[in-house]
Amino acid sequence: MTKQALIVWGGWPGHQPKECADIVAAMLKEDGFDVVLENTTEAYTDPALGDFNLIVPMVTMSTIEKEEVEGLSNAVRAGTGLAGFHGQMADSFRNEVRYQFMVGGQWVAHPGNIIDYTVQITKPDDPIMQGISDFPYRSEQYYMHVDPNNEVLATTTFSGEHADWIAGHVMPVVWKRRHGKGRVFYSSLGHVAAELEVPSMRTILRRGMNWAARD
Template structure:
């Protein structure tokens, strides 16, 4: 049986505990045994190297060096890392090694909660199969600093309405990458738990979690 560790905490506005419960249920539906923890100390446990998947849902906050080093070794050794929105893409702002694993870091969401469009760039990828070529979304439109080595699956375009100098900028929304032997998946969709009710958001994230997870031995 594949095992997944979900670690939630940090800024409460992203509803991390609710998100952790939803993600755990999604994975359990796929036959995973899940462990849900509410402290970064969970990343320091050597046993995470035997996990199939790790899901951080931990906006901002701090991670200790020994915790990050152990997490980094686990992912480089083949454990999958996957997550969404600020829970993964705005965690541990001062930890550049963490950002290197994730492949990006949130820096702004001009206009806060707004209507925008997500464009699928890789309809041939199994994670995006059957997802509309473009779909409307209402949430924070994440402006991120991103790694050029990411394999981008979906993007969004900024209009400049809320920050004129970024008019026309195309920003990755969904990507996957490798970190050592580990698979890494990220989606910037999912500001609050109610967004899991959006079929595109839920489907993309669930498929990404499964893609990142290391196969059973």
């Protein structure tokens, strides 16, 4: 049976959600998914939501109705995969703790805005990370509130140049986790669509989405 993926995009336009959605849809189609794109969180109230193998949220700084987050959470808890990146998954609904509980983290700052930093691979033997070494990256370096239940696959270390009190602090960049029976994958990389063409970022995201979909 063909795998089914749902991409829901919207919210703050600075993250280029439509452009990112189109790129991710093409990636998933290359990997054998049938892809549905929606630009409203009303899609999460569809009774057939649980028929999808994978949901990719791409909504930043927005709001969500109670029945929408319940529909999404119930689908993931029942076994649908959830995977995404940057603020499009981890800065979606700042007032909705049930959503944050599912994702495993919430963005709170990116000191210095667009800067150069290093992504450090912490689990090189994990299938998502195999063959990928530490790599330099230029983007927002996300400082996040994170769930200690996450299985962290990559981190970054803050230099303190832009906020001296966090010098030396190590922050998760990529993680995977469970929510009920569902697999959840997250990467904080990917501020704008052009970053989806960075080989290491693209490979990590692609593998993470397939892992979440149980492929």
